[in-house]
Amino acid sequence: MQATPLAITIKDLYKQYPDALTPALAGLTLNVRENSFTGLLGPNGAGKTTCISILCGLVIPESGQATVYGLDCKKDKVAIRGVTGVVPQEIALFSNLTGFENLKYIGRLYGLTDKEIKQRSGELMERFGLEKHAHKRVSRYSGGMQRRANIIASLMHRPKLLILDEPTAGVDVQSRALILEYLNEYRQNGNTILYTSHSLEEAQKMCDEVIIMDEGKFVTTGKPKQLIKDTPDCKTLEDVFLHHTGHTLRD
Amino acid sequence: MCSCIIQAIHYGTNKITKGTVKKILATIAKEWLLMRRDIAGMMLIFTMPALLVIVMSLTEEGPFKDYQDMRFDLLLADNDAGSLAQGITNGLRASKNFHIIDSLDGKPLTEAKLKDLLRNGNYTSGIVIPRGVTAEMVNAANIIANNLSEKMGLGNAFTVRPPRDTMYVRVLFDPDAKPTFKNSITFALDKYITYTCSNMLINRMGKLGNATNPTDTGVRDLKRVFQGIGIREVALNEDKKEQKQFINSVQHNVPAWAIFGMFFIVVPIASHLIRERKEGSTLRITLIPHVQIPVSLGRTIFYTLVCTVQFVLMFCIGIWVMPLLHLPSLYIGTHPEALLPVAICISFAATTYGYLVGALFKTANQAMPFGSFSIVIFSAIGGIWMPVELLSGVMQRVAMISPLHWSLAAVNGIILRNGDLHDVWKYLCMLLIFGIVAWVLSTYISTRYRSVQ
Ligand SMILES: Nc1ncnc2c1ncn2[C@@H]1O[C@H](COP(=O)(O)OP(=O)(O)OP(=O)(O)O)[C@@H](O)[C@H]1O
Numbered sequence A: 001m002q003a004t005p006l007a008i009t010i011k012d013l014y015k016q017y018p019d020a021l022t023p024a025l026a027g028l029t030l031n032v033r034e035n036s037f038t039g040l041l042g043p044n045g046a047g048k049t050t051c052i053s054i055l056c057g058l059v060i061p062e063s064g065q066a067t068v069y070g071l072d073c074k075k076d077k078v079a080i081r082g083v084t085g086v087v088p089q090e091i092a093l094f095s096n097l098t099g100f101e102n103l104k105y106i107g108r109l110y111g112l113t114d115k116e117i118k119q120r121s122g123e124l125m126e127r128f129g130l131e132k133h134a135h136k137r138v139s140r141y142s143g144g145m146q147r148r149a150n151i152i153a154s155l156m157h158r159p160k161l162l163i164l165d166e167p168t169a170g171v172d173v174q175s176r177a178l179i180l181e182y183l184n185e186y187r188q189n190g191n192t193i194l195y196t197s198h199s200l201e202e203a204q205k206m207c208d209e210v211i212i213m214d215e216g217k218f219v220t221t222g223k224p225k226q227l228i229k230d231t232p233d234c235k236t237l238e239d240v241f242l243h244h245t246g247h248t249l250r251d
Numbered sequence B: 001m002c003s004c005i006i007q008a009i010h011y012g013t014n015k016i017t018k019g020t021v022k023k024i025l026a027t028i029a030k031e032w033l034l035m036r037r038d039i040a041g042m043m044l045i046f047t048m049p050a051l052l053v054i055v056m057s058l059t060e061e062g063p064f065k066d067y068q069d070m071r072f073d074l075l076l077a078d079n080d081a082g083s084l085a086q087g088i089t090n091g092l093r094a095s096k097n098f099h100i101i102d103s104l105d106g107k108p109l110t111e112a113k114l115k116d117l118l119r120n121g122n123y124t125s126g127i128v129i130p131r132g133v134t135a136e137m138v139n140a141a142n143i144i145a146n147n148l149s150e151k152m153g154l155g156n157a158f159t160v161r162p163p164r165d166t167m168y169v170r171v172l173f174d175p176d177a178k179p180t181f182k183n184s185i186t187f188a189l190d191k192y193i194t195y196t197c198s199n200m201l202i203n204r205m206g207k208l209g210n211a212t213n214p215t216d217t218g219v220r221d222l223k224r225v226f227q228g229i230g231i232r233e234v235a236l237n238e239d240k241k242e243q244k245q246f247i248n249s250v251q252h253n254v255p256a257w258a259i260f261g262m263f264f265i266v267v268p269i270a271s272h273l274i275r276e277r278k279e280g281s282t283l284r285i286t287l288i289p290h291v292q293i294p295v296s297l298g299r300t301i302f303y304t305l306v307c308t309v310q311f312v313l314m315f316c317i318g319i320w321v322m323p324l325l326h327l328p329s330l331y332i333g334t335h336p337e338a339l340l341p342v343a344i345c346i347s348f349a350a351t352t353y354g355y356l357v358g359a360l361f362k363t364a365n366q367a368m369p370f371g372s373f374s375i376v377i378f379s380a381i382g383g384i385w386m387p388v389e390l391l392s393g394v395m396q397r398v399a400m401i402s403p404l405h406w407s408l409a410a411v412n413g414i415i416l417r418n419g420d421l422h423d424v425w426k427y428l429c430m431l432l433i434f435g436i437v438a439w440v441l442s443t444y445i446s447t448r449y450r451s452v453q
């Protein structure tokens, strides 16, 4: 039993894509505490992206229940989208618009005033080191810059819950540090963060809670330190991960 | 589906909030930015239809002129040199549609030479007037005159011989000549032969008249008696400003290909939609609450405006550029202001069809050929390639299902029939209904199937 209220609850989620042989999610159950920095970990094809997509109403599960702040993912997806910021695994921006134009359009769609947009985008761009590139088209950004712009776009409306799908994949050390530092700070301001990553070292450092899943099912959860302590012969989170998920190749 | 419609109505009626309008405007601004960035795409949207309109008007100028004010070369071998040949040539010359060639290289045309020229395909038609035909005509007129004078108890006035019935004016055609063309020549000839014969008859009767006394009719010149009887084309709508407007190359091709070009916007719109899905920006929009409908409305409005500008541009070309190319200027009817709502309805139908194609297909490789071929087919059955009147009966009915036909019918109602909105409202309603159905379907498919799995 969790003492703090839950931001996300997932119960017995089952999802099979039309032409897939095995289900992407096979009875997944997990909880994410409010105001936590939670890492959702799992090998390739474990179902992390599918899980996130269900939470924001992009994928409809065959069965099971998922809620965000008590809102049902099937029925209340519009309300959920209002309080959630999702950073997709792939870049989701207008590549022929500049960074600022993207933020301006997205901000307007969130109903922000032009003044708010200017202030918020200026602040975020500066924070993520993009202020000099605000008027460059996103298609001309480097990979790392695109990732950062992708995160900023999800922060425009100051979501209470931020879900990030591999935000640090393919970025350099500096970018990664900058992103993680911001996320940590964002969490400290009373928000909840759920993120996925294949860097277990990073997860061990950042997360106060990790959830390991594999083949569409929940495997284990806990504080990284506790998990390492509780699993025999494990010195790092990576050891714990390998202990639970094995060495065979996925996908 | 239902929820989509309800949501649309919900937005359409009491919930058009300031926020929604702002989202629509933001989308229009964003589409404008994207279009401005893609100069090449923008040029294509405007220059290709412009080029099409000009090229089609120029190439179809000949065929359209065929049946109107084009002059045909008509070979004439006159073996008779009498007044019948004179009557026919005078008549044909006066009609302005024929150019009579009765001599080549200073030598009068012989029958053999005439046949040679037709066989070689140098000319399409020729007339041979047989020797003695005028004498035959005079003889026939004399017989009738005698008959009349006998009945009046005056006895025979002219010496006559029995009529022969082998005196035909022979018409020869290039084997390639079209039936309509043949008809128009035979009709014209027939008319001038009859005219010359009746003139001859009047002439003979006039000579009889010296013996009788025609003064009490009050008509001295008998040849003018029938002048008040004949055919004259008048404008259909006498109440509207009388303006004789005949279909010509510009009048058909400018609106027809302008509409085709407008509907071709389906291709860039569909690929634009698919590209946004691919680059992930559609996903970004999906993640924002309450924006599906304003975004969809915004881009529909934007491209409807683009299409309307296309229409205006094509019509400007019709009015001002065509005369520079020695083509007639486009006549836009007595209610040109009605063209704007017509253009907006056409643009709306074209734009929403583009979004429907973009929503129906997953990849640009599927959407682009489907989009373009469907427009070509809709245009072929809709009377864009040739006026619907020239299509067969079945095809004329099939044309009714083509939005391009409704578009063309609406435009023609204004520019050919001098109509106003009252005269074309039926077509505008059909375009609007088509557009609304396509819009609802595309929005539904996009939100239900293209952004959710
Ligand atoms: N659109 C789809 N259609 C069919 N199968 C899919 C689709 N998306 C994912 N899958 C399958 O579902 C399973 C889970 O995929 P998912 O993307 O959720 O995994 P993941 O944990 O995010 O993997 P990764 O770490 O590689 O991003 C995989 O086997 C994948 O092949």
Ligand SMILES: [Mg+2]
Pocket: A048, A049, A050, A089, A165
């Ligand atoms: Mg993934």
